[in-house]
Every structure is written in structure tokens, then in C-alpha cells.
Amino acid sequence: MPTFLLRIMNIFRSVRLDDDAREEVETHLALIEEEERASGAASDDARRNARLRFGNPSVYREQMRDANVATWLDNLWQDLKFASRQLLRNPGFALGAILLLALGIGVNTAIFTIIRSVVLRPLALPESDHVVSILQRTKGGFETPQSWPDLLDIREANSVFASTAGFQQDTTFIFSSGNDSSGNDSSGNDSSGNDNSGSEALNIKGSRVTPDYFATLGVQPIAGRVFDAAEGEGRNRVALLREDFWKTKLGADPAILQKRILIDGQSAAVVGILPAAFRFPSNDSVIWMPLVPVGMERNRGFHAFSMVGRLKPGVTLSQAQADLEIVMSRLAREYPDQNGGHSAKVIRLQDWSLDKHIRDRLVFLQIAALALFLMACANVSSLLLARYSARRAEFGIRMALGASRMRQMRQHVAESLLLTGLGCAAAVGLAWAGVRFLVWLYGEQMPRASEISPDWKLVGAVVAATIGGAVAMGLTTALHEQAKDFGTSARESNRTTAGIESVLTRKSLIVFQIACAVLLLAATGETLQSFRALLQIDVGFDRSHLTTMRVDLPSAKYRQGAEIAGFFEKTAEEISSMPGVQKAAAINMLPIAEWGFNGSVNVEGLPPLDRSFFAEYRWVTSDYFSAMEIPLLRGRLFLPEEMSGKNRAAIVNETMARKVWGGKDPLGAHISMFSPEWITVVGIARDVRQTSVSAPPSPEVYMPARSYANGRPIWSVVVRSELPAQSLVPGIRRAIHSEDPGAAVDHIETMDEVVADSVSAQRIVAALLLCFAGLALILAGLGLYSLVTFTAAARLPELAIRGALGASPRALIQLVGREGVTLVAAGLVTGLAAMIPLRPLLAKYVFEVNPMSVPAFGLVLLVLLAVGGVAVLVPALRAVRVDPMQALRRE
């Protein structure tokens, strides 16, 4: 049996082993006693003699237990105790190493926890790998959702899905907690908080879905039922709520299934409650209502509905893809106008619901974090190497005194084990804090945020890996030492001249660290520079002193453009009359925050524009241009008779004027968009950024609010005032609610905040990179510092002699520093060289980076040289300052 197993068995046997041993000794003593007595000794003497002859029984019992694991563990405990004393003797080293390890492990664990939760872990749906998203791919390669007729045709014609469903993503509903049924009295006590806000309308996220949505995704209501077929066709107004919404907003009313709630100003019956864990289509979906297409939503060309399907058992993704290709090509033949050239695309729902950018950036951060971890490891092992070199005398003496090699090695392993153990413990805490921090940093952009949880399996793996690493690290150093005759090492240790190979190893570790730091610094420099440029882009209007908010009106009450225009004109006027407010206005889509309501444009007298030409449609109230301070380049603003709808007029932006009319004058031209009526172009407005600060402006047409052609009454209000936003908001809310108490107000932000939000993804990457680069710099600096300190200490006698013989301190510093400077230079060159192949990756995964400017590059260089300089100079100066006599005596 292997000795180790035997030892383990002995743990359980140890009691019996002890008994056996004692009994055996007793027998032996008794036999000696018998013999003594036989030779005539008195019985007392006989016993005494027996004991004398035997020696100390407990000593031998202990020896016997050599094969016992308890002893082995006991030794390990001793080793650990000794190791912790060693670490305590040098708390700076211990703390440094533990912190380094904790940082390296913690940062990586944090990012990987998020990657695992968000990217790798399957969706929290039963057999989620069978659930797919069904998209259309247009001739131009764009992926679009389905139109309602296509959705029905695919459902009928396919042979690969057990069930399919359609839904509309990210729909906003207005929820008014004022309940129109009288049965609410029972819960009056606990829901007093709700009653206060009873009149306040609330914007809630949800989705309109077909009845088979829930079966397709595999979710069961925890109370009540899902929609039936009749409700799917619009019979009755019904809703499903998410458990936590029911609990927080409805006081967990147990009779909820008998009640009606107010959604979009109309009552709806709650037929069921879905589990809180169900977060689809988005993390903040709390309400689901039947999808009943109306008006243009029924057109085959109106692609507005996402589609999910559950594959029949045994059907693969590619089989489904092939089956749908057949369906789509048939549809393309039957409806060449709408479906010509369209094909199908089936992807796993998990891949569909994940934002590619988030994934790429997380992966990028993980790579940066790994570099950081490697640096931390390099630093710790270089610290350990230095320490072992310095402690060579101790190990030599221990060997000479008879410590076995095994014991020595165990000592090395115990020390690195203790270090990494503590580092790991700190790292787990750090990782959890890091996860919370990242989730907070990403905010709404983080998909599946509710599913992010500490992954104990992962933590276990990390701990196991690091402990394995620690044992390896200890063993390597130990073997490194063992390779030498201990006599040599005992002699060598008198001076701390380390073995050539260990210094070489350390040097390359340092170059590696500096290169990593350079790489991260350069990447951060480029990212920050691009980010700054992004923030300074002129968005086309004066974005300071603007307060914005989104106002959602009950759709039942506001169906016509005139009603919506009336509401916003009146409200804007009222807000403008508030003290301190200069101007207020409203627009259907706030620049930078919202976009995507667009369509084609026909121009009188011009051939039809390219099919790919789209203009963004915007409807504004009278004071919009003056409130936003968007200058008109030519022409004039809307006249009152145009605002009132008597005459039709439009203002186009620069890009539109240039793209459609080229060098010609667009003023007075006639255009038409969604209806055949001709509209006269009366002005050209300066371009403003629409989708984001970085995306170039698209063609844009402004029209008076009254002609608003979409039924969706969600607009944004902009208020220009020198007063701080917080002091304005209550008054603005009052103005809006005095016009209609059913209006829901949210997304209250200053325009600066809107701009900041639009670049938040880039800001997060920039901020994290900056953190990483700072850490990398510190790590590299520490590594360099410890190396120079170490070599300077080793050369102290030499330096002392040189000093005594008349070398100037300057020359001595040069002597000591030369090595450090060479290392910095080598690291710099390596890092910059590595940057060349990595730049395209940065551009691809983070965001478009401009080539680094000379000043930015100079700054990076300067920072690195400053840190390197301090790390080299400080220990060099210290070494030179030592009194030569003292240094020599130490020899």
C-alpha cells in the first residue's frame, strides 16, 4: 500500500494503534519483570529495573507513529506556524505579496464571474439550448425582426418547431396605481405607501406577446394562467405581471387575480403572475400583454415583431435553418415586393439576447486583467526568489543541522501556500466587491444582470488553481536551492550574491512586467484620447443648461397628432412661464437619446431617391429650435399658421440638403413622405447628432407637432434654464400633471447627462483600463524597485570599496542604476512592439481609436520614465549613502 494511503488510514486507526502499542509495551515490561524476579530481585526492584531497561516508552511510541498522518499533519502545522512567523518577521513582504495576489486573482475572478453569468451560462429557461430566435436577413445583409403576416406563415409552414411565438421588444406601458375597483380597501393598511403615489402614473417596461410565448420559452405562471387564444385575438384586456412587481407595487395583494389594474389609462384584468426570475425580453420587463397587431402593424412590410421558437426534440440548429430557408424562399416568390431576397436566420436565443459589444469588451477586459494577473505572479515569484536568496544561510544551517530535504521542501511549500491562501481569501472578497462594482458601472447596459451571482464552483477552481500554483512555486524555488550542495549555499549566503540564473529569471520577469505596463498604458492613452475627443464633439446644439425628460401619454386618450401637439404646446408654454426658465419645447425623439423613426422621402421634380435613402422624421413644438439653440443656416422657422396645420412646411438639416439637392437651393422645394401631400421646405437647420455623439448625422426632416403621424405618444420635453435641474423638476412635473395627471414622466436628465450616457460604454472601458494601467504601473515599479534594491545590496561591499577608492557618488549611482535603466528601455521597446499587432484588436473590441498623438505618447513615456526613475534612483541612492566602513565590516 502506498505510504500516503497508509497514513490516511492511520488517522482512523490512530486510537487503536496507540492501544496496541501500549499493550505491547506492557507485555514486554511484564516479561522483563518475570525474568528479574526469577533471578531473585524483589518485586519493586524488578519493576524498576524493567522500566530502566526499557527506557522511555512514550518516546518509542512516538517513533512508532512515524507512519501516522496525525504526525504528518502535526508537522505541516508546525511548518505553517513557522512560515507565519517568518512572514510576520517581514510584514512588508508578506502584505505586499498577499495584496498582489489578491489583486491579480480578485480582478480576474470578478470579470470572469460576469462573463460566465452573462455570456457562458445558459439562459434560465428549461432546455434553453432548444430555444432559438428566428430572424430575417435582407438582401443587404441586415437582420430584421418578422412582420406579422410572415410570422404567421412561418408558424404554419415550418416543420422543425414544437412551438413559436411573436413578441414586441421593449414596450413601455403607463401603470397607474389608482385602482378603479372598490375591492382595494382590504389592502388599504399595508399599501398606504402606494396610496400616496396613487395618482402618479408610472412608466413600466414590458412586452406584447402572443399566447404561445410562455409555452415556447417554457415558463409557468406561479399563480393564475397565461393568455388563452381568445385573449390573443384581442378579446378582453388582460395582463400578466412579474412576481416582484406585484409584491412591490401592488402590496402582494392576494386577490390580484380578481382585480383590474390601469394600464395606459385603460383597465386590464390580471390573469396570472410570472416568477420573479423570468426576465424576458429584457431584465426590466415586468408586464406582458397580448400582442394584437393594429393598423400598419399588419402589413407584410412592417418588420416589428421578434420571433422565438422551441425546436422539436432532436432537431439541430442547422436543420432548422435549412427548413426555414425553404419557407422564406417560398414567401419571397409569393410576395416579391416585400420579401424579395429575404432569407432566414436562426440563432440560439442566448446568443441573440447578448449584446456583442458588451461581450467583446468583457473579453477585452479579461485579457487586460490576465496580463495584470501575470504581472502580479511575476512580482510575487520574484519577491520569493529574492527572499530565498537572502535566506540561503538559514536553509544551509538547517540542512547542516540535519533537516531532511523533504522537510526543507515542505518549508518552502508551506510558506508559499500560506501566502497564496491568504491572498486567495482576500481575493474572494475583492472579487465580490469587483462584481458589484462592475454591475453598478454597467448599470442598464448589463444584460441578465439579475443572474450575476458568485460562482462557488469558479471560486473553488480559482482557489484550487492558485494553491496548485503555490505548491509549484514553492517546489521550484526549493528544487532550485536543492540543486546546489548545501555547503556551497551556506558559504554563498554570507554575501547575498544570488545565483546568476535567479537574477536572470528576475530580470526577464521585470522586462515582461514593464512591457505589460507599457502596453496597458499605451492602450489606455489611446482610449482616453479617443474618449476625450468623443466628449468634445460638437453635437450641433448648446447642450449646457438643458433639462430633458420623457413624457408618456396614455395612448387611449391621445391618438391624433393634434391631441398630442395640443398637450405639449400647452405644457411647454406653462413651463416657459416658470421663473428662471428661458424656453421649453417638445420633440418626438430626443437627439442622442433616441432615434430610429425614419423613412423614405420623395422630392417633386427629382427622380426617386435611392432605396437606401432614409430621413429621420422629427416633429417639434414651436420653440424647439430656440430652446435647443439649433441655428438655422438658411430660411426661416415655422410660422404660426404652419404650426396650427393650415399650411404644410418642413425644415431639413444640412446633411439632407446636401444629399438630396447637392449644390442647389432646397428652399421652396416640395417633398412628401408618409402621405402623398406635398410639403414645402422652408428652412435648413444645422446638423445635430442623432444616434450618438460619434455617429455622423443622418438626413433629418423637422415638421410641426400637429402633423405627427405615429400613434405612439411618447415625447421628450426640453427645458432651457440657468437654474439647476433639481430645482426645476418639481415645477415641470406639476405643469405636466396639471395638463394631464395620467402622463408618466421619467428619464429626467440634463442634456450633459444624456451625452454622458451615450458614451458610458466607452467611459467604462476607459475607466477600467485606466485602473488597470495604474495598477500595472505600480506593479512594474515595485518589481523594478525590489530588483534594484536587491542587486544594490548584493554589490554593497564592491560599492564601498569603489567609494573608498574615490569613486564619486554620481559614478556609483550610474553603476547601480545602469541595469535598471536597461531593463526599463527593454520593457519599453518590447511593450511598444507588442502594441503594433494589438492595436487593431483594440479598435475592434473597444471602440474606434485614433492613432495616439505625439503629446499623448510623450505623456505615456514620461509617466513610465518617472516611475522607472523613482524605482531605480531611490534604492541606488540608498546604497550609495551607506557608510563604506560599515558596508565592508559587514563582510
Added chain:
Amino acid sequence: MSKHPNDRLQGTLDLLILKVLARSGSLHGYAIAQRIQQATDEYLRIEEGSLYPALHRMTNDKWLRAEWGITETRRKARLYTITPAGRKQLEEEERRWTELTAAVGKALRFA
């Protein structure tokens, strides 16, 4: 670290124990010590403090088998028997011992 091949003394004790047990079947610790003493005309006195650890170690190494039995004076005692592996080891140890003594003898004659 259960084996110390360079430890001559310990090797000798192992050799003696194995030899005694190979001759006399099963014996308890005291009897083993007695036999060795008698066989060497009281020249070698076995330290009890090293006898039992050696017996246990050799039992763990499967050279000996131990079981509880009764002595001639009706006392409970652990009786040791040699195993086939022990016999093999004995041959090995004997060979090594002969080599060593031969070598030492040569050295003494010619040095």
C-alpha cells in the same frame, strides 16, 4: 521517508530480526530480543526503544505479519512471523551484509 538505506545500524537490526524470525517461526518482541542476545553470546543487546519501532515499520512494509497471541506464561502478546516478502528482503540484506563485511575486511587488510 520510511527507508534509510545508508543507516547501517538500523539495517543490521532489520537483518537480525528477519534472521531470527526466519529460523524460529512466530515470536513476540521480548523473545526476539532474547534470541538475538543469546545468539550473539550477549554481545549485542537490543534496545527495546528501537526494537518495537523497527518491528512496526517492518510490519508496515509487509516484511512481517503481526497477530495477537498468548505467551508460554499465558500473557497476551503480539507475535511476529516473517512473510515471503520478508524472506526476500532477508536474502537481500544478507547479501549486502556479506559484501559490506568483505569490503571492510579488505580495507582493513590493505589499508
